[in-house]
Amino acid sequence: MKKIVLIGLLLGFAARGFGQAAPKREMRAVWIATVENIDWPSVTGLTTEQQKREMVEILDQVKAFNMNTVVFQIRPDADALYASPLEPWSEWLSGRQGAAPDPWYDPLEFAISECRKRGLDIHVWFNPYRAIQNIDKTVAAPNHVTNTHPEWIVTYGNKRYFDPGIPEAREFVARVVSDVVRRYDIDAVHFDDYFYPYKIAGVNFPDDNSFERSPNGYLADRRDDWRRNNVDLIIKQLSDSIKSIKPTVEFGISPFGVWRNQTVDPAGSATRAGMTNYDDLYADILKWQKEGWIDYVTPQLYWFIGKEVADYAILADWWAQNSFGCQLYIGQALYLLDSESRDPAWRTAGEIVKQVKLNRSISHIAGSMFFSAKHLKSNPLGIKEQLLGELYRYPALTPVNNRIAPVVPAQPQQTFFQKKGKTFQLEWEKGNNNAMFVIYKFKKRDRPNLENPENIVTVTAQKAVSIDWNRKTKPSRYNYWVTALSATHHESQPVLFEKSK
Numbered sequence: 001m002k003k004i005v006l007i008g009l010l011l012g013f014a015a016r017g018f019g020q021a022a023p024k025r026e027m028r029a030v031w032i033a034t035v036e037n038i039d040w041p042s043v044t045g046l047t048t049e050q051q052k053r054e055m056v057e058i059l060d061q062v063k064a065f066n067m068n069t070v071v072f073q074i075r076p077d078a079d080a081l082y083a084s085p086l087e088p089w090s091e092w093l094s095g096r097q098g099a100a101p102d103p104w105y106d107p108l109e110f111a112i113s114e115c116r117k118r119g120l121d122i123h124v125w126f127n128p129y130r131a132i133q134n135i136d137k138t139v140a141a142p143n144h145v146t147n148t149h150p151e152w153i154v155t156y157g158n159k160r161y162f163d164p165g166i167p168e169a170r171e172f173v174a175r176v177v178s179d180v181v182r183r184y185d186i187d188a189v190h191f192d193d194y195f196y197p198y199k200i201a202g203v204n205f206p207d208d209n210s211f212e213r214s215p216n217g218y219l220a221d222r223r224d225d226w227r228r229n230n231v232d233l234i235i236k237q238l239s240d241s242i243k244s245i246k247p248t249v250e251f252g253i254s255p256f257g258v259w260r261n262q263t264v265d266p267a268g269s270a271t272r273a274g275m276t277n278y279d280d281l282y283a284d285i286l287k288w289q290k291e292g293w294i295d296y297v298t299p300q301l302y303w304f305i306g307k308e309v310a311d312y313a314i315l316a317d318w319w320a321q322n323s324f325g326c327q328l329y330i331g332q333a334l335y336l337l338d339s340e341s342r343d344p345a346w347r348t349a350g351e352i353v354k355q356v357k358l359n360r361s362i363s364h365i366a367g368s369m370f371f372s373a374k375h376l377k378s379n380p381l382g383i384k385e386q387l388l389g390e391l392y393r394y395p396a397l398t399p400v401n402n403r404i405a406p407v408v409p410a411q412p413q414q415t416f417f418q419k420k421g422k423t424f425q426l427e428w429e430k431g432n433n434n435a436m437f438v439i440y441k442f443k444k445r446d447r448p449n450l451e452n453p454e455n456i457v458t459v460t461a462q463k464a465v466s467i468d469w470n471r472k473t474k475p476s477r478y479n480y481w482v483t484a485l486s487a488t489h490h491e492s493q494p495v496l497f498e499k500s501k
Helices: 002-016 048-064 107-117 167-183 208-213 220-245 277-281 285-291 312-321 350-361 374-378 380-391
Strands: 027-032 069-075 121-126 130-132 153-156 159-162 188-191 250-253 327-332 365-370 413-420 423-429 436-443 456-460 464-468 478-485
Touching (some): 027 121, 048 069, 048 107, 048 374, 069 107, 107 121, 159 167, 167 220, 220 250, 220 285, 312 327, 312 365, 327 350, 374 380, 423 478
Parallel strands (some): 027 069, 027 365, 069 121, 121 188, 188 250, 327 365
Antiparallel strands (some): 130 159, 423 464, 436 456, 436 478
């Protein structure tokens, strides 16, 4: 009955245009996956300049979609797509683990710099426990953890993993994350759904030794609870570490889309998923939300509205009702759009459009994250035109996260504009706690309305913006204003640009 009601409500929302008003603040993010070269770099062995060009192209696409955030996978297999003192360079760069970029550069530092130019937030995505993606293909570097600490590692299927039951292994992962938080200008730390690995039918995860060594008070018949506690321990440790190093950096988790089925637990969702976070991946997401250990959650709802065993509409509503004050975004399956899909729902970009509209109609859902970046370029079924024609027609600022202590920005300083040939340039200086800037444009006769995203010209971390001079832009017809955003996305009062004397 609940499913019927939800679908009926959805149809009602569509008929009335409910949820279509453009919000000024909304998460619009895309995952940039590096494992197996899913998104970037497109293949191994590209030159430094080719890698940089591909990253710039992705970020330009993100901006062209009026998105505001990227989630960049920087540690897929206990290796690094950044200059790490703890782990080897990733094989997904050169094709050989441990080989540094040549000519040398730091891909994460480059991505951060390019994101800031475009006014984009960057969340860095770690896989905490996977150590080798394919044991038949990967040759681990001498300083890879499988060589330096083989006692922390187990083999499961054709992959190798840290054993989460080993305290030293958890401590090492925490050191890796803390190192990045300390050294890089990032907005968030992001984990996906891989804690304990997805189960292989008939094969037990080989953690008998770690259970015997560190049972933490759990008896043998409570192995599942022990495993969940192991994951709890690292989530709590990471939460504490991140906040002690940089309180403005968020900690987000993107779990599998079903916590538990209602048939197993009355608190679960009205689904019949064959796998769940709690029972199979040993990730008690709701506990982390309740305890305040994580700042946002992005369940991967990679199903269509109306799917029998896992209905997007039912799950979006369930996660909203079980957010416990944690910021909620929804992970959406851009990659499933395909004119030849066996599921008719995915044969039109309208499915994603309906999902975004539904998100906006449900309290507590603050936006979307899309998998994955390469599909921005391929534009399956014209999704770009669908989004930009209505829902993403205007830019949106990243939402403020109420679990992060606010940083109040001062106003930008020394604002002025001057004509330069066929352009004019807006210039300003940073004030205290200024991380990014928002440029607004209003007709001379209009009072500034900062809440309408239609008035946003651009968002940038730079201190100047050049605009083409024409009848739709010239300062004799329009006033331009600038506000500052702090690292916590709080916005200053606006300042008017005056003509340079």
